[in-house]
Amino acid sequence: MSLNIVLVEPEIPHNTGSIARTCALTNTNLHLVKPLGFCVDDKYLKRAGLDYWHLVNINYYNSLEEVVLKHPDNDFYFATTKTENSYTDFKYRDESFFVFGKETKGLSKEILEKYWETTIKIPMVDIKRSLNLSNSANIILFEALRQLNFSSLK
Template sequence: MRIALFEPEIAGNVGAVLRLCACMGAAVDLIEPMGFAWDDRRVRRTAMDYIDHVSVTRHAGFDAFLETVGTARLVLFTTKTDTSAYGFAYRPDDILLFGKESAGVTPAVSKACHAHVRLPMRPEVRSMNLATSAALALGEALRQTGGLPG
């Protein structure tokens, strides 16, 4: 299973996702441009030494990323659907895609996805933190597919 971050803007969020994926055994795809320099010390500070235990692939853009997807499904986490992330049937090779913190994904990226799911939340709030969303999503997907580590 992989987590893909579309044009992430906040180094600390990326670091937290890297640490999450190191702990859970998932690979990370970073789709550029990013809103910070990759060598930003905030990424390493948040990810700590876990960054050495996760497979990270950077892609020059969404089209370059799509070339690596193969037969895997792109599952977009978005607030623009009614399909619950907890009622969706995940597959072990799914790629869980998250949009940029300020704006999500473009309509073209949304259209390229095989499924759109939403993390349920109270209606009076707009969205969750990117790293928190990734943790909830990855935990459920791995639980369903039997991929939770030890």
């Protein structure tokens, strides 16, 4: 079993580092869509991921479409605060992809419109702000893992 997290143009290195650490500990693949807002040898990125980097399967892409085209048989879910679909409304499958946008803007309007049927959100108080990217990724990932009975995890 292996789930997938996609970060589209992430900006903050310690968020990506924290997500990488979660990926390492859950056997989740990490997909990074360029441009990145940091260098992959950034000290804050490395520090947040601690010594888990060798355990993470990281893939780099030039566009989200490249990710989708490379994995045409997989389910993709797009995290946003702009939908009514709760992340708990869907039944996730092995190999599902969870797509997150950049910290300051989220996913583009064009991406959300194209994939509107599989947009998901984490319910929260409406104050025009949202949870930290790494927290959001963890919440959604662990719901998918729960639905899959935490297969291959102790």
